[in-house]
Every structure is written in structure tokens, then in C-alpha cells.
Amino acid sequence: MAPVPRGSTVAVTGAAGFIGGWVVKGLLAKGYRVRACVRDVNDGRKTDFLRAMPGYASGRLTLHSADLDQAGCFDDIFAGCQGVCHVSHVSGYDDQDYIRDVCEHVIQSINNSGTVNRVVVTSSVAAIISEADLQELVRRPVFYEDRYPDEASPKRTPQRGQGYSMGKVTLERMFTEAAADHGGWDCIRVCPADNVGPILSAHQKDMGPWQHNIEMMLRGKYYQTGAYRPWMIVDVRDDAECHIRLLENVNVSNGERYIAWSTETCNVEDVCASIDRLLPEIGHATPEVTDEFPQRIQVREAEMRAIWAQCELRNDRIREATGVNFRPMDESIRDCVESLLSVANVEPVRREDRS
Numbered sequence: 001m002a003p004v005p006r007g008s009t010v011a012v013t014g015a016a017g018f019i020g021g022w023v024v025k026g027l028l029a030k031g032y033r034v035r036a037c038v039r040d041v042n043d044g045r046k047t048d049f050l051r052a053m054p055g056y057a058s059g060r061l062t063l064h065s066a067d068l069d070q071a072g073c074f075d076d077i078f079a080g081c082q083g084v085c086h087v088s089h090v091s092g093y094d095d096q097d098y099i100r101d102v103c104e105h106v107i108q109s110i111n112n113s114g115t116v117n118r119v120v121v122t123s124s125v126a127a128i129i130s131e132a133d134l135q136e137l138v139r140r141p142v143f144y145e146d147r148y149p150d151e152a153s154p155k156r157t158p159q160r161g162q163g164y165s166m167g168k169v170t171l172e173r174m175f176t177e178a179a180a181d182h183g184g185w186d187c188i189r190v191c192p193a194d195n196v197g198p199i200l201s202a203h204q205k206d207m208g209p210w211q212h213n214i215e216m217m218l219r220g221k222y223y224q225t226g227a228y229r230p231w232m233i234v235d236v237r238d239d240a241e242c243h244i245r246l247l248e249n250v251n252v253s254n255g256e257r258y259i260a261w262s263t264e265t266c267n268v269e270d271v272c273a274s275i276d277r278l279l280p281e282i283g284h285a286t287p288e289v290t291d292e293f294p295q296r297i298q299v300r301e302a303e304m305r306a307i308w309a310q311c312e313l314r315n316d317r318i319r320e321a322t323g324v325n326f327r328p329m330d331e332s333i334r335d336c337v338e339s340l341l342s343v344a345n346v347e348p349v350r351r352e353d354r355s
Contacts, residue, residue, distance in 0.1 A: 004117065011077055013088035017088070017207050018204045020036075021200045026241055038064070039066070050063060064077045071105035074106060096166060123191045123192075127148070128144075128259065132150070143312065144314040145258060186254035194209075195233075210233075218337065218348040234260045235331070238326050251321065264328070271333065274333050278337070283351045
């Protein structure tokens with residue numbers, strides 16, 4: 001299928017969210033008309049930042065209530081759109097039948113539109129790297145787009161914490177297959193890594209683990225990352241730009257999959273220490289990491305970190321397809337911290353001896 005025409009109309013689901021908000025902002029900056037889909041347009045706490053964007057005053061940006069769990073909620077919104085950025089999360093990831101039902105009715109709204117010709121769906125790097133058995137990382141340590149978790153593992157169940165990864169794989173496959181069956185639109189899959197960067201609205205500090213973790217660090221407490229995995233960062237602004245460039249690209253085809261990350265990694269304690277390194281003016285009192293893992297897991301910390309350390313992150317495909325230059329991690333962390341202070345009014349803990 002063709003890319004969306006410049007200046008055409010694009011719907012963004014999950015527009016009040018961290019990634020979705022930046023996708024809306026980026027589309028407006030490039031001259032598109034945007035239909036921002038949120039759960040409740042009357043919830044000013046989550047939508048006022050969208051109304052503050054210049055495109056809203058002119059009518060180029062419109063806001064639409066859409067409860068993702070309700071079939072048909074996007075029918076009227078998608079009609080007349082040429083593109084859709086489906087960024088929204090479902091309500092939960094433990095019920096895989098529920099996830100499939102939501103995917104089906106969103107797909108049906110795309111099919112019913114009669115105008116949509118490209119859909120960019122937001123998956124996750126979890127659909128690539130999340131393993132129930134870390135030894136699978138030893139066997140297959142290169143993280144690139146053709147990699148999937150070991151789906152034959154009996155431990156890969158929602159009950160063992162794999163529901164999110166499973167749900168994202170389901171999302172990718174259902175949309176790709178539906179686009180092929182329909183023949184009138186294509187699906188491009190984006191798998192973002194750990195989004196860090198500036199929030200656009202105070203509520204976004206709670207709408208994603210990574211910016212919330214940095215908030216907790218500022219407030220004086222933070223937690224060891226699951227399975228001692230390092231942060232694998234993408235700046236949220238770069239992630240949004242990747243979504244938009246894939247919407248526009250003439251050289252991509254249905255079902256193609258792209259990882260959005262810079263390939264930089266950092267352990268959680270180093271992320272926390274970087275706040276004072278990057279912004280010494282704050283006088284941040286760097287706290288000690290809180291490790292709430294059971295003792296049997298803690299004794300394996302060195303082993304787990306060694307496994308993750310030998311993994312190789314690749315972003316060849318998305319750089320070639322989009323030409324994006326990923327921001328360095330330090331810039332993402334700095335800008336995230338400053339937005340938490342200025343937008344969300346987070347009060348950091350400070351050293352008592354700060355001059």
C-alpha cells in the first residue's frame with residue numbers, strides 16, 4: 001500500500017499517553033491533521049495538554065472519546081483517515097482472549113473506514129527479548145527484528161509474567177494478517193524499548209514504568225530492575241519520530257517489523273547516579289537501590305547481569321528505513337528529569353550539605 005499523503009488525516013489511539021502525545025505533537029509539526037483518541041475527552045487532567053497544542057485552536061487537531069474495550073468505538077473516528085497510529089494499551093495483559101477481542105474490533109474499524117491505507121502499531125521490545133528462561137538469551141543473544149521469544153517454553157504463561165509479551169506478539173500477528181487479508185491497507189510494526197524523555201503532561205509521569213522510575217529516584221527511592229535487566233533506552237521523541245516516518249515511508253511493506261532503540265544500555269543504579277552527574281545544580285541526594293527480589297534471586301544477580309551483558313542490541317533496520325539519529329541516553333535522562341520538575345512539579349530529595 002501507499003504511504004499516507006502529507007497533510008492528510010491521521011488517527012492516534014492512546015493520544016494522552018507518553019508515546020501517543022509525542023506522536024500527536026510530531027504529526028502536527030509536519031502539517032498533518034490529527035484525530036487524537038483518548039478514553040475521555042472531558043478528563044482535563046489527561047487532555048488539557050493536547051488542547052494547548054497550536055493545532056487544536058485551528059481545528060487541525062480534534063479530540064475524540066474512545067473506550068478501547070468497546071467494539072465500534074473507532075468507526076466514526078477512522079472514517080476519512082488515511083493513516084492510523086495505534087499506540088494505545090489494552091486494559092490488561094493477563095487475559096489473552098480479551099486482547100484478541102480488542103484487536104478484532106479495532107481491525108474491524110480500520111476495515112470499515114474505507115480510507116485507511118497504513119496502520120503503524122506499537123508493539124514492544126518485550127515481544128522480542130522477554131524470555132521465561134534466561135538461558136535462551138545465551139543461545140540467541142542478538143536482539144534484532146526477526147527474533148521472537150521462545151514460544152514453546154512451558155513457562156511462557158501470563159501467570160509467570162509473560163502476558164505482556166504474549167499480548168504484543170498477538171497484536172502484531174493479528175494486524176499483519178488482517179491487513180494481508182483485506183488488501184487495502186498495510187500494517188507496520190514498531191517495537192519500542194524503554195521510553196525515556198520529557199513528559200508533556202503531569203499525568204504521564206505515571207503512564208509508563210521508566211519515567212515513573214526516574215520520578216521515584218528523584219523522590220529518594222527506586223527499585224532493582226526485573227531479573228537485573230539493564231535499561232535499553234529509546235528517547236520518546238525519537239520513538240514518536242520513528243512511528244511518523246514509517247507512516248510516510250514508500251519503501252516499507254505490510255508486516256515489516258522495526259525495533260526503536262538507541263542500543264545504549266545502563267544498569268538502574270547508574271541511571272539514578274546520572275541525575276546528580278547531569279544536573280548537579282539540583283543537589284540530588286542519590287539513594288541506595290531497593291532490591292525486593294527473594295534471596296534465591298538475589299544470589300543469582302551476578303549470573304543474570306552477565307547474561308544480559310553479553311546480549312547484542314541492533315537497530316540497523318530502523319536507522320536504514322527512517323534515517324533517525326537516536327539521542328544519547330544522557331540527553332533523554334536529563335530532559336526527563338527537568339520535565340518531571342517543571343511539568344509535574346516533582347520535589348526531589350536534596351543533599352543537606354548542598355551549597
